[in-house]
Amino acid sequence: MSDAPILSLEYLSTAVLLLDVDLRIVYLNPAAENLFEVGSKNLIGLNVQQVFVHTDQLACAMQQAVASNASYIEHDMILGTHAHGKLHLRCAATPLQFEQPGLMLEFHLIDRTLKLAREEQMLDQTQANRLLLRNLAHEIKNPLGGIRGAAQLLEQELEKPGLREYTQVIIQEADRLRSLMEKLLTPQSGTRHSAVNIHEVLERVRSVVLAELPEGLHIQRDYDLSLPDLIGDKEQLIQVMLNIVRNATQAMQGKGRIILRTRIARQITLIRRRHRLAILVQIIDNGPGIPAELRDKIFYPLVSGHADGHGLGLTLAQDFVSQHHGSIEFESEPGKTCFSVMLPLPN
Numbered sequence: 001m002s003d004a005p006i007l008s009l010e011y012l013s014t015a016v017l018l019l020d021v022d023l024r025i026v027y028l029n030p031a032a033e034n035l036f037e038v039g040s041k042n043l044i045g046l047n048v049q050q051v052f053v054h055t056d057q058l059a060c061a062m063q064q065a066v067a068s069n070a071s072y073i074e075h076d077m078i079l080g081t082h083a084h085g086k087l088h089l090r091c092a093a094t095p096l097q098f099e100q101p102g103l104m105l106e107f108h109l110i111d112r113t114l115k116l117a118r119e120e121q122m123l124d125q126t127q128a129n130r131l132l133l134r135n136l137a138h139e140i141k142n143p144l145g146g147i148r149g150a151a152q153l154l155e156q157e158l159e160k161p162g163l164r165e166y167t168q169v170i171i172q173e174a175d176r177l178r179s180l181m182e183k184l185l186t187p188q189s190g191t192r193h194s195a196v197n198i199h200e201v202l203e204r205v206r207s208v209v210l211a212e213l214p215e216g217l218h219i220q221r222d223y224d225l226s227l228p229d230l231i232g233d234k235e236q237l238i239q240v241m242l243n244i245v246r247n248a249t250q251a252m253q254g255k256g257r258i259i260l261r262t263r264i265a266r267q268i269t270l271i272r273r274r275h276r277l278a279i280l281v282q283i284i285d286n287g288p289g290i291p292a293e294l295r296d297k298i299f300y301p302l303v304s305g306h307a308d309g310h311g312l313g314l315t316l317a318q319d320f321v322s323q324h325h326g327s328i329e330f331e332s333e334p335g336k337t338c339f340s341v342m343l344p345l346p347n
């Protein structure tokens with residue numbers, strides 16, 4: 001391959017690999033060295049399929065480019081590397097017709113783009129969830145007044161006092177549902193934003209959960225105690241962390257290990273806003289993992305893996321986090337589920 005094209009590739013910000021006809025690497029530019037975190041002298045002469053793992057999509061893109069003798073672009077490629085594990089990339093494969101024919105591969109990292117798209121989707125979803133919950137709460141609240149009133153009238157007419165036990169159940173449950181519906185209808189009404197220490201929030205959650213499950217549950221703290229206070233609603237944040245931790249304890253049937261971790265995050269973009277600093281809270285359990293069929297929808301209202309679950313815990317958690325301009329995400333596999341809550345700090 002002549003030096004002229006190679007020289008101009010040196011300065012590109014796009015990661016470029018040049019391959020010979022046997023798919024051996026003849027050149028990679030500095031951007032590719034950065035992306036894959038490997039020096040070119042370690043790779044020259046090696047077949048791309050030896051260098052990377054999970055190469056099915058790459059192999060397919062190269063085949064398509066050669067077969068059509070034209071550029072082939074794969075917009076969402078997963079490629080495994082030794083330094084990073086899996087990378088999400090956009091890859092263009094182009095056949096080259098210099099004196100030595102070969103292939104040019106160009107890679108763009110799209111993890112950030114995907115993250116932004118996910119955040120946008122989550123924002124839309126939170127708004128849709130909020131609307132659905134409000135409508136639902138409204139529809140439930142109205143007949144509750146009627147049910148309660150009828151139970152009171154019935155109670156006055158009852159001859160056997162022992163039967164009051166039943167009317168009291170109706171009245172108390174109607175009251176409980178009414179207060180739950182009021183919370184859903186006016187989630188902002190009681191919101192009070194003030195300086196909140198995230199460790200006080202987590203310590204409260206820890207003591208509540210340990211009081212509920214004194215045996216078999218081990219809660220490990222891994223706190224960065226130098227974190228500053230954030231501005232938020234302490235009660236809401238306790239509810240967020242409690243809902244996540246309770247899900248973990250339920251999944252582990254009360255027995256297992258939960259790590260509560262706090263860290264600082266720098267220069268992050270959350271829901272289209274750039275923040276210099278944010279607090280990252282991770283809640284990690286060693287339970288069975290989130291069932292695969294639920295993973296895409298656990299933040300939707302009324303989605304639950306338990307017969308007696310309401311499917312509201314994570315919906316509310318997401319709503320409260322978004323009221324703090326933060327984000328909530330998870331990664332889950334059997335033996336490890338990690339919920340990450342990012343809460344921006346004042347700039």
Ligand SMILES: Nc1ncnc2c1ncn2[C@@H]1O[C@H](COP(=O)(O)OP(=O)(O)OP(=O)(O)O)[C@@H](O)[C@H]1O
Nearest residue numbers: 247248251289290304305306309310311312313314
């Ligand atoms: N750490 C976890 N490990 C395994 N599964 C989980 C975990 N966290 C959440 N899930 C799954 O996600 C589902 C939805 O959780 P969510 O808190 O929204 O509702 P719920 O716990 O079913 O009901 P509730 O409204 O009472 O909280 C759970 O039912 C469970 O199947």
Ligand SMILES: [Mg+2]
Nearest residue numbers: 243247313314
């Ligand atoms: Mg729950």
